[in-house]
Amino acid sequence: MTEHDTPFIVEEWMGASPGGHVILKGRRCRHCDVVLWPPVARCEACGSADLAPAELGPDAELHSITTDWTGTFLGYPHLVGQVRFPEGTFVQGFVAAPIDGAPAIGAAVRLVPFPVKVQGTELVTYAFEPTGEQ
Amino acid sequence: MRDVMVVGVGTTRFAQYEDRSWIDHGVEAVSAALTDAGLAWTDMERAYCGAMGAVGPYAGNRVGHELGLTGVPIQNIDNASASGNSAFHSACLAVGTEQCDVAIGFGVGQLGRSMGNNMGDEGQVRRFVARAYGNAMAIFALAAKRRMHEFGTPVEAFAKIAEKSKHYGSLNPHSQIRKRYTVEEILEARPIADPLTLPMCCPVGDGGAAVIVASRHVAARLGAAPVRVRHTAMYGETFQQERAWGHALMLAEGARDFYETAGIGPEELDAVQLHDATANEELEYYEALGLCGVGEGDRLALDGETGPGGRIPVNTDGGLISRGHPLGPTGCAQIAEITRQLRGQAGPRQVEGARTGLIQQTGAGEVFFLHMLTRE
Numbered sequence: 001m002t003e004h005d006t007p008f009i010v011e012e013w014m015g016a017s018p019g020g021h022v023i024l025k026g027r028r029c030r031h032c033d034v035v036l037w038p039p040v041a042r043c044e045a046c047g048s049a050d051l052a053p054a055e056l057g058p059d060a061e062l063h064s065i066t067t068d069w070t071g072t073f074l075g076y077p078h079l080v081g082q083v084r085f086p087e088g089t090f091v092q093g094f095v096a097a098p099i100d101g102a103p104a105i106g107a108a109v110r111l112v113p114f115p116v117k118v119q120g121t122e123l124v125t126y127a128f129e130p131t132g133e134q
Numbered sequence: 135m136r137d138v139m140v141v142g143v144g145t146t147r148f149a150q151y152e153d154r155s156w157i158d159h160g161v162e163a164v165s166a167a168l169t170d171a172g173l174a175w176t177d178m179e180r181a182y183c184g185a186m187g188a189v190g191p192y193a194g195n196r197v198g199h200e201l202g203l204t205g206v207p208i209q210n211i212d213n214a215s216a217s218g219n220s221a222f223h224s225a226c227l228a229v230g231t232e233q234c235d236v237a238i239g240f241g242v243g244q245l246g247r248s249m250g251n252n253m254g255d256e257g258q259v260r261r262f263v264a265r266a267y268g269n270a271m272a273i274f275a276l277a278a279k280r281r282m283h284e285f286g287t288p289v290e291a292f293a294k295i296a297e298k299s300k301h302y303g304s305l306n307p308h309s310q311i312r313k314r315y316t317v318e319e320i321l322e323a324r325p326i327a328d329p330l331t332l333p334m335c336c337p338v339g340d341g342g343a344a345v346i347v348a349s350r351h352v353a354a355r356l357g358a359a360p361v362r363v364r365h366t367a368m369y370g371e372t373f374q375q376e377r378a379w380g381h382a383l384m385l386a387e388g389a390r391d392f393y394e395t396a397g398i399g400p401e402e403l404d405a406v407q408l409h410d411a412t413a414n415e416e417l418e419y420y421e422a423l424g425l426c427g428v429g430e431g432d433r434l435a436l437d438g439e440t441g442p443g444g445r446i447p448v449n450t451d452g453g454l455i456s457r458g459h460p461l462g463p464t465g466c467a468q469i470a471e472i473t474r475q476l477r478g479q480a481g482p483r484q485v486e487g488a489r490t491g492l493i494q495q496t497g498a499g500e501v502f503f504l505h506m507l508t509r510e
């Protein structure tokens with residue numbers, strides 16, 4: 001649950017973090033040290049089952065960004081981004097910014113709660129919010 | 135493995151149809167390939183059908199029912215965009231390993247009416263929504279934007295590829311989109327996910343395509359133009375953490391292995407078919423396939439080297455973004471086009487003197503096929 005009691009869209013994938021941010025619940029491979037998200041049963045890089053819980057975020061760097069003009073899922077045009085975490089893991093998601101205020105590639109972002117609706121149910125996923133720093 | 139020859143090809147026009155089913159497309163494509171080869175359905179000893187799950191189970195058998203219950207065993211394959219390539223690859227292996235003398239690979243698809251409800255149950259939908267995975271074109275757009283950032287690639291390079299594709303599509307009666315566009319029209323068209331506009335993205339549609347392969351002695355008996363499957367190979371996804379969009383890196387690894395085994399390198403190719411779900415994907419694969427060096431794809435596109443009269447024409451039938459991409463049949467349509475080029479039957483889009491062609495296909499980024507055909 002988020003602090004506002006709206007359920008996360010996939011509870012085992014994400015959680016609340018102090019300061020109103022969101023973290024992603026991944027796995028670190030004890031064999032090859034790769035950090036994977038979403039969580040997996042075996043390491044995608046080496047096949048090891050020796051995985052430890054690992055948190056990603058809330059800080060990341062914007063790797064790429066686009067405007068989805070078709071508005072898939074949200075019903076209106078919106079930003080979609082891809083970030084790289086310090087652990088080297090890439091993740092795609094919504095960007096919490098207006099289209100005309102889109103952050104540039106390389107911008108610092110933080111994971112924040114982002115409301116979405118799936119088949120009429122109000123849920124929360126993560127989004128990348130620019131911190132204002134490069 | 136013994137030599138395998140392409141003896142028959144058939145394609146339907148890819149488009150969105152209200153009055154035809156994917157079964158109709160399958161029957162038309164297989165029948166066209168049989169006519170092209172001078173063979174009958176009763177001559178087929180093995181059949182392989184590529185189709186995406188959305189058309190329903192055992193798609194190949196449902197087409198086979200319309201053609202005749204001759205006892206030919208039909209194997210169904212779902213490998214996303216590469217389903218048709220899988221079918222062709224399997225047919226080649228069946229003939230190459232002497233399981234039979236004649237085999238057919240075909241594909242069917244009906245994307246226009248089958249994709250909307252294809253995301254699965256609510257749990258699956260939630261997993262898509264969570265990551266903003268709704269618009270497949272946005273994933274390619276993210277790769278395009280990153281490329282522009284890293285290499286300084288101008289958007290005109292993507293537009294030029296789309297313009298080339300539409301030009302070739304206008305020359306192909308089986309192309310879904312036959313309208314030509316200027317670079318300016320492409321840049322000003324409806325945005326899908328920036329920098330990609332509608333003409334830079336593949337349409338959805340229905341269709342069928344088929345390829346018949348045979349042993350050398352059967353091909354000789356048929357008097358077929360000697361088009362040989364020089365090499366065919368399948369590669370699986372490898373873990374990539376170097377780049378968010380690792381398709382091109384994986385393909386580059388596979389291509390090196392493929393050229394070495396084939397004994398023919400990229401500099402000897404006359405025509406190429408590749409998976410261009412979007413114009414920027416095509417550009418990435420120019421480099422991955424070694425048609426130019428890394429970072430040189432922009433120049434190759436902008437100079438028109440992959441278009442009519444260029445150094446290495448690519449997607450001469452219009453490719454995914456003009457000919458269309460109903461998934462199941464796409465791979466067989468690619469092989470049909472290279473076969474027509476090597477036979478000198480490609481009409482106004484003919485690459486003069488083409489003798490060696492390469493086909494590349496990606497299935498959901500999780501499987502890659504490469505096939506090389508040569509004219510003897």
Ligand SMILES: [Zn+2]
Nearest residue numbers: 029032043046
């Ligand atoms: Zn590992």
